[in-house]
Amino acid sequence: MASPRILLCGDVLGRLNQLFKRVNSVNKSAGPFDALFCVGQFFPDEPDRLDELMDYVEGRAQVPLPTYFIGDYGVGAPKVLSAVSRNSANQGFKMDGFKVCDNLFWLKGSGMFTFHGLSVAYLSGRQLSNGQQFGTYSQIDIDTLRAFAEEPGIYLMMTLISQRLQVEMTNDRTQLDVNRKIIEAGTKGAYYVREPYCNVDAVHVTRFLGLASVGNKEKQKFLHALSPTPSSTMAAAEISAKPPNTTLSPYTLVDQVDRPKETTKRASDIELDSQYWRYDVSSKRQKHGNGDTNKVCFKFISSGTCPRGEKCNFPHDADAREQFLRGVCLDFIIKGKCEKGPDCNFKHSLQDDGENHSRKRLGSSNANINRSKECWFCLSSPNxxxxxxxxxxxxxxxxxxxxxxxxxxxxxxxxxxxxxxxxxxxxxxxxxxxxxxxxxxxxxxxxxxxxxxxxxxxxxxxxxxxxxxxxxxxxxxxxxxxxxxxxxxxxxxxxxx
Structure with missing residues (x-):
């Protein structure tokens, strides 16, 4: 399979005509390209640019190639994205994008999907919510991305967070362990390419790329072409190859300066544990190992497996996992509430399995009676x-x-x-x-x-x-x-x- 050819873009700011004019030019001279991935603010920051964006959303203008964006904020974002969320075609678990119009897809929250053999992970929005419905990410989005980050082979990471902010975030215990081959970021309005750096827990190097905004006055680069080879098709020697200008991980350097040696191990353990547990909101809590009985393993709930296995400090709650598979909101399962409220595409109630988790033997008459009363599908049930x-x-x-x-x-x-x-x-x-x-x-x-x-x-x-x-x-x-x-x-x- 041929390597995908993709374009990366910084803040669009609603300047779609200028962006797609440039994309068409590059596509003719160096294409064809398979997709365009946009980071930074996608929607305009001024009302007078909204009509330009709406021409594409409402079909009066055509998006030339599959385009994915994560900066879901700006003028017009609530109106457009509310309509997108209500569309029946966008209901369900869709990590590969909500369709806005032909060839335009909104990557909401956080997730991971495969594009032409290329694993793409993303974190959409800004950190501070201030009660905003769109354009922000929640703690659950961070935790979900951490879980996906453990999966091998992720090539491209899309985020609004700049390299500087990512380094600073290590002090707040919110640093993402994203040992990816390429991290693409926006929102800083500048083109920046960092030297490749080594990863602590992975053999490959990571390249950081920051892109300027479309139509910036300084005429800095806002579009970058790439033809990456998926890690799954690369030999081990190719994956571990390090260019001459490779540096140490900037996150490791920050840790060494800011954390006393005697607390490094303990802090590391706490940070690692925080990626696994969430409070169990169900009434059924079982003790597992030496863990806290009020917490459950997030990794197990979201993926069905946990790399720690029996050594995990938190319960592998099969009931919570089953609720997740039944379409119940992950936020609701682990916290008992969802910040997105009625705009969430998932269920905000625990889905009964028909037996109300009865511990009685199925062969007993009492169990059969209770089962019929509680089951949603038994015609004799009042429910x-x-x-x-x-x-x-x-x-x-x-x-x-x-x-x-x-x-x-x-x-x-x-x-x-x-x-x-x-x-x-x-x-x-x-x-x-x-x-x-x-x-x-x-x-x-x-x-x-x-x-x-x-x-x-x-x-x-x-x-x-x-x-x-x-x-x-x-x-x-x-x-x-x-x-x-x-x-x-x-x-x-x-x-x-």
């Missing part, structure tokens, strides 16, 4: 959302999804409380097939194909087979899409016949 039910058969019933992924998202649910639909009696299997065929016909009449999927929990929750329509024109590439999505989330998509 069942009966207004969503569309059809009831002998063994299955059909209902609209309470929190649909797309329009016409439907659930096929067994009438009896059973853990999955993989092992069914013959008559139940026949009826399930009839429900599926009916949905296929319904979706077909609308120019769609049906995708069926099921979440199977080891806890034996009430089964629900979910049906989602996708455009027929996309059906042939579904497997490729699933494979790519799995790679982005760090696992392998496997098909079995």
């Amino acid at each position: 069942v959302e009966s207004h969503l039910v569309t059809s009831i058969g002998e063994n299955f019933y059909c209902a609209l999804a309470k929190g649909p992924l797309v329009q016409d998202h439907v659930l096929i649910i067994p009438v009896e409380h059973m853990p999955n639909t993989l092992s069914l009696p013959a008559d139940s299997e026949i009826e399930l097939g009839k429900f599926q065929n009916s949905l296929k016909v319904y979706y077909k009449n609308q120019g769609n194909e049906a995708v069926f999927f099921e979440w199977i929990s080891i806890r034996g929750t009430h089964a629900n087979l979910q049906a989602v329509p996708v455009p027929s024109s996309k059906a042939a590439i579904l497997k490729d899409i699933f494979t790519l999505a799995a790679e982005k989330l760090g696992f392998e998509f496997v098909t079995k016949k």
Whole structure:
């Protein structure tokens, strides 16, 4: 696979016409380029430039190539980004960008995604929130990025934080351990390239690049072309190669000056621990090792694994991990509240697994009674959302999804409380097939194909087979899409016949 060709840009400040004129010129002379990554303030700082930006947002002008930005503040940002957040196409866990318009994507908060084999991590916004809805990042964004930073192979780090500020932040225990090959930053209005420096816990060197703002009066460089080779395709000798002008890590130097020797180890341990724990807001807290029973391992919740394993000082809470997988807001899980409020795209309530975490044996009659009362899907339960039910058969019933992924998202649910639909009696299997065929016909009449999927929990929750329509024109590439999505989330998509 050929190395991706990308462009990096500093503060845009709403000057999209000037930016894309330059991009088109570079693209013709040295391209084609695959994408443009913008750091610094993307929106204008003056109202008279808002019309220029809105021409692109509303489709009157075209963005020439896929463009990603992180500086989500400035004039017009709340209006534009509020509309983007409400768009149904932008709902869910989207670390690869919220679509603003064709070829323009907003990288919100923090995250990591893969672009043409290149791992890109980002931190969007400024640190101080002052109650602002957009243009800031939270502590949870920092913690999430720290978790991603432990993953190998991240090549490009996008941030608004300058090199000077990053060094100063080490004193406040907010230094990000981003041992990346390239760190791109904006907001300082100046072009700056630092000598490559060594990393403490990684063999490769890191290059820091600061870019000036678009249309700056000093005519400093605001656009930089790059054709990086993804680390996953490089030999070990290439990754560890150090240019002659390589320096020590600036963060290590700051640590040595500002921290007494006798407290270095203890401070390091505290800082490392702070990357792992968060307060457990659930009523169920189990002691794990010598850790604090009021705290849980953030790394385990967010990724499902923890490099510390049994040596971790904090509980690996499977319940919290399951809530995260069910789409519950990570902020809500670990802190009990979310700063984003109604604008958050995730759920702000714990999602019951159908058994209310009962410790009683499933075989007992009392457990069965309690299970039916508490289960969302048992028709005998007072909690069942009966207004969503569309059809009831002998063994299955059909209902609209309470929190649909797309329009016409439907659930096929067994009438009896059973853990999955993989092992069914013959008559139940026949009826399930009839429900599926009916949905296929319904979706077909609308120019769609049906995708069926099921979440199977080891806890034996009430089964629900979910049906989602996708455009027929996309059906042939579904497997490729699933494979790519799995790679982005760090696992392998496997098909079995």
